[in-house]
Amino acid sequence: MQGLNSPETANEDDEKKLTIVDDEATENCLNPVGPLREGAELCRLHLGDERYVVLKSFKGVMQAHIRQFELGPKGPFPTSKGVALNLEKWKKLEEMYAEDIDLSVTNFDKNDENIDCKIHLGSNYYVSVKKPIARVDIRRWFLPLDSDVIVPTKKGISLTFKQWSYLKNSMAVVRQLVSKELDETVYCEQSNDHLNQMGYLACSNCNPNGYMY
16 A cells, blocks of 8 residues: 655655545545545545544544554454544644644654653543653543543554654645535634633533543
């Protein structure tokens, strides 16, 4: 399979073409024929090591899955290992936080032992980079009973730095496919019921663990 162009080798023309060909679904994703059935993949973008960004709708809600696949007799199939982000979380990752993650990745190999980046995407979904593990982790966390410290769940995936760079490349394709939906997606923090602090504190997306923050 042909994966995303590596940022170290891709030239400007390659980047402009946004050509990503992993399978028939991805090859034709920019020119879909007819309406998609519920649960059908809009695209499948390869990150390496059988990990993919998959864009598909579930119960009418478009989601971007970052998921581990396994090879079977009929080809790659999705496993439970991974995470599904709604368009608001995906848009935050793309527009607001990708540069912060890049900075942590860039500084990771420098003499800085204090790399500890943890960014909340909403509803206890976090993206983090922390020494000594050279990974970008995208995961859901939760607050156990009788505790004031959130802990990670198994619902997530850790990407190598190269896979993270491929994920960033995939953002341009995702935006091209669902540009209208992304443009219409409003950050929860900017909604009318968040104009005062009480609105924010009462929001299960922005403040999922109650008043601990």
